[in-house]
Amino acid sequence: MALAAVPGIFVANSGVLPEYQSELPYSGYVKWYETAHIPDWMGAKPGAITAAWRYQSLDPNRELPFLVTYKYPDVAAQSAPEFMRVTLNHPSLPEGGPINKFIKIDILAGSHVETWRSGSTGDARGPLLVTETIQPAANTTKSFTDWYQSTYITELSLMDGWRRTSRFDVGGGKWFALHEFEQRAFEANTTRIGGLLGKRSEETREVERTATSVKLAIWELVRVYGDAKDSWGLPGTDSIL
CATH class of the missing domain: 3.30.70.100 (Alpha-Beta Plaits)
Known part of the structure; x- marks a missing residue:
């Protein structure tokens, strides 16, 4: 018998590292994240994510000012191999990426x-x-x-x-x-x-x-x-x- 789906959340809180902020201004990071990465992540496995909410910190001094929360109808989907294949490279990024060279990111995931x-x-x-x-x-x-x-x-x-x-x-x-x-x-x-x-x-x-x-x-x-x-x-x- 298949286990019942357990809804859950995936949270990504990130920001550009200080030493790379001249190469990758925050506005450029936001554009990449909003127009490339979120659609890529949500489309990696059809149906695995039904919604995402993008937030901005109200604290101008916060190290990681960019926040995204993703809704997974079933937390088991978070370990799907499709997400490991999402590209971290893009022509708009310095050197074409990968993005993880230029940022710090904190991730949380769990069940509702x-x-x-x-x-x-x-x-x-x-x-x-x-x-x-x-x-x-x-x-x-x-x-x-x-x-x-x-x-x-x-x-x-x-x-x-x-x-x-x-x-x-x-x-x-x-x-x-x-x-x-x-x-x-x-x-x-x-x-x-x-x-x-x-x-x-x-x-x-x-x-x-x-x-x-x-x-x-x-x-x-x-x-x-x-x-x-x-x-x-x-x-x-x-x-x-």
């Missing part, structure tokens, strides 16, 4: 766990995104999940402009979340998020205090590829708050 959304939220993604990577204290998976589901998501939902939160298991005891917001949710000059968004409870402060690492960043949605309304989880499984 759960999504919550506001009752007034449609399927389109929010214009602002806060990414959150948490490595909680060792041996706290159950208590962490209980906190997330019973406390943290409530705190998030009370924030003005909150649209949707999707959580993913990216392995090694680490969790990754996408928090979508309306434009009004943050001040126009906000460029950096320092810690967990929900700080109304002692439980949240304790998770942040004891976690091995907590990383947050704020982004603006720039471009969508494929099905812009594709949900991260299985259809109809979002929890409505």
